[in-house]
Amino acid sequence: MNRILSGLTVALCLGAAEGSALAQAAQPEYHVVLTYIKTAPGMQDAYRDHLVNVSSKFYGELLKEQPNLMGWSAASAMFDGVDSRYDYVTATIYSGLPPEPSTPADALYQRAAGMTRAEYVKKLATMRTVVGTELLSSISRSMAPGTARVGDFRVTQQLKAKPGMGNEVTDLLRTRLHPMMDMRRTAGELKSWGAWARQFPGGTSSTYDVLLVNTYKDMASALKGLDASKTADVFAKANPGKSYATYVNDARDYAEVAVRGLTRVVALVERPAAQ
Numbered sequence: 001m002n003r004i005l006s007g008l009t010v011a012l013c014l015g016a017a018e019g020s021a022l023a024q025a026a027q028p029e030y031h032v033v034l035t036y037i038k039t040a041p042g043m044q045d046a047y048r049d050h051l052v053n054v055s056s057k058f059y060g061e062l063l064k065e066q067p068n069l070m071g072w073s074a075a076s077a078m079f080d081g082v083d084s085r086y087d088y089v090t091a092t093i094y095s096g097l098p099p100e101p102s103t104p105a106d107a108l109y110q111r112a113a114g115m116t117r118a119e120y121v122k123k124l125a126t127m128r129t130v131v132g133t134e135l136l137s138s139i140s141r142s143m144a145p146g147t148a149r150v151g152d153f154r155v156t157q158q159l160k161a162k163p164g165m166g167n168e169v170t171d172l173l174r175t176r177l178h179p180m181m182d183m184r185r186t187a188g189e190l191k192s193w194g195a196w197a198r199q200f201p202g203g204t205s206s207t208y209d210v211l212l213v214n215t216y217k218d219m220a221s222a223l224k225g226l227d228a229s230k231t232a233d234v235f236a237k238a239n240p241g242k243s244y245a246t247y248v249n250d251a252r253d254y255a256e257v258a259v260r261g262l263t264r265v266v267a268l269v270e271r272p273a274a275q
Contacts (some may be wrong), residue, residue, distance in 0.1 A: 030070065030138040032093045032196060036086040038131050044087070047127040048076070051088070051267045058112035059092075060271040062104065068095045071270035075154060075263035086131050089263060098135070136196035136211060139170055140178045142185050143192035143215075145273035151224035152191060152265045154215050158208035158258040165254045169210060170197070170255060176247055179238035180231075189226050191215040209259045222262060 023048045039047045051074045059072035070093045077087055092098075109117045173195045181193040192215040198208060216222040235244045 030093055030095055030141075031039040031098055031199075032091050032136050032138075033098060034134045035090045035092070035130055035134065036132040036134075037088040037090065037128050038085065038125065038126050039043065039087045047088075048266060050124075050127060054113050055090075055269045056269050058108070061108050061112050063269065063271055065104070065108070066094075067201070068097075068099065069093075069271070070095050071148075073265055073269070074267040075265045078262045078264060080261070088128075088266075108151060117145070130132040134198060135200045136198050138176045139195040139197050139210065141192070141194040142178060142181045143194070144185075146270070147191055148215070148265070148268055148270060149217075150265050150268050152215050152217065153219055154213055154263045154265065155222050155225070156214075156259075156261045156263070157212040157256045158260075159212065160207070160258045161209040161255045163255070168250070169254045172247075172250055173210070173212075176235075176239055176242065180234050182225060183234055183238050190221070191217055210255070219264075 024268070035045075040131060055072075055074065059069075062072075065070055072090065072092045074090045077084065077089065080086075103117065106116050109115055109120045113120050159169065165257055177195070178193075181190075184190060185193060192213075194213045196211045196213070198206060198211065202209075214222075214226075232244050235242070239247070
């Protein structure tokens, strides 16, 4: 695991106990369920087609039945290492808490896929296996409604808070990094930014505590990232009267980067923005 000076400081400067102290401190407005999926051998094209043409319709129908469901997306993993555990990750976002687990009626499956639930589940089982799920809560975000698109690239960074530093990480992200990301987003350097606290699974053996997500319009922008030469100036403008050196030192002292990743959105459904 990289030391913070070469990991978290870059992540933050470039924008990039029981339960979770981070989640408790965040008082989140949104929750997201992440589902990690491994495709069956030879079924990669078939499953991608299913995500694009069937799953999108399914969640479009589900939006009509679950008022706090805000959106769903599926993204393919890129540069995922030698022993990749998953090929796709789906994100289901809720306003407030996710609903109690329930089984949608057959009529929804008929509208979305032209088959019963049993037939739908059986077909999915031939194409993919769910290898993991997580529940995260929103810490802070900068985005313009209605701008997410199929084809967007997401750069993710998993942060592991140092012992006893959960609240400090949350405060750093909300009060100092968020204003910077607002400026960089409105300047067109990226499409959106979000910080999410991992609630489940959690605990001292959890592999990470916070997920940072930078969204870019294309692969070139995602690989290039944000211009590091602008960071000190952006900090000064976004945090008047605050010390940039203290910010960098705090980032070094609070957490470290566990894993960085890149995904591309292949399917997307969102609730229309309120007028």
